[in-house]
Amino acid sequence: MQKPLYRQVIRDLENQIRQMKPNEKLPSERQLLVKYSVSRNTIRLALQDLEERGLIYRLHGKGTFVSSNFLSQPNIGGMYSFTEELKKIGQKASTQNQSLSLIVPDEHIATQLNMASTEKAYKLVRLRLANNQPRIFSTSYLPEKLFPGLELSDLNGKPxxxxxxxxxxxxxxxxxxxxxxxxxxxxxxxxxAENVGSPSLKIFRKTINDKNVPIEFTISLARGDKFVYRSRQYNDLF
Structure with a gap:
């Protein structure tokens, strides 16, 4: 199946950006329209994706520029898909599903998932690897009532x-x-596979479904030397 046009534009622009210098200016929207022969909306969707992932930044009235830092490191803050993020930097992702058990979670976990104190949740422990090297260790909690009969075999080879x-x-x-x-x-x-006391990013993540219901709460540890957490802030006075 052919990818949407804006995804094709994203992939091409991303390859170009990684060859450019930090803070170097990208072509204007008009120039990109001519180059790719697509609609203005397609170009804007592509630029929005790149900006959200921290590869570019935009200054009103000045243009679009290559981000200055950490282009070679995945942004853990924008990582919806571990596998896809690693693909973008030429690394192979894999997952070791270590255990899956049915538990009564503690009060904090139950609150995050809008669960009653007696309800059960699946506790999934996983190790995420890049090029067979450990990168993220995570524990996920999933309400049993939403995922009845979940088995570890369901996750073999599937996200x-x-x-x-x-x-x-x-x-x-x-x-x-x-x-x-x-x-x-x-x-x-x-x-x-790190030394005791090494820096790490501890991420608490709650995922919501299309009915505005919490379906997952995950606590992850990401190696601090392999990921960054990138955000953008704007001064509304200018």
Missing amino acids: LYDVMKEKYDQISVMAFEDVQAVCLNQEESENL
Whole structure:
């Protein structure tokens, strides 16, 4: 199946951007329209995607520019798909699903998932790898009532969100994240093949479906030397 036009434009622009210098100016929207022979909306969708992932930034009245930092490191803040993000920088993603158990979560987890104190959730422990090197260690909680009969075999060779959609018709449309800088303890360092005390990004992620219902709460540890958390802030006075 052919990819949407704006996805093709994104891929081509992304390849160009990675060959450019930080803060170098990109062609204007008008120039991109001529180059790709697509609609203005297609160009804007492509630029919006690149901006949201931190590859470019735009200044009103001045143009669009290549971001200045960390172009070679994935942005954990924009990582909806671990596999797709690594593909963009030429790395191969893989997942080790370590365990899946049915538990009664503690009060904090239950609150995040809008669960009653007696309801159960699946606890999924996974290690995400890039080129067979540990990168993210995560524990996910999924309400049993939304994912009845979930088995570890469902996840063999298939992304979690694909299983959610295909087997349970649960479509994730939004995620809320809090990020904390931490140092790895003994167990965490062993999972991520790092030294005890190494810096890490601890991410608390709650995913919402198309009915505005929480379907997943995940606590992840990402190696601090392999990822960045990038955001953009604008001064509304200018």
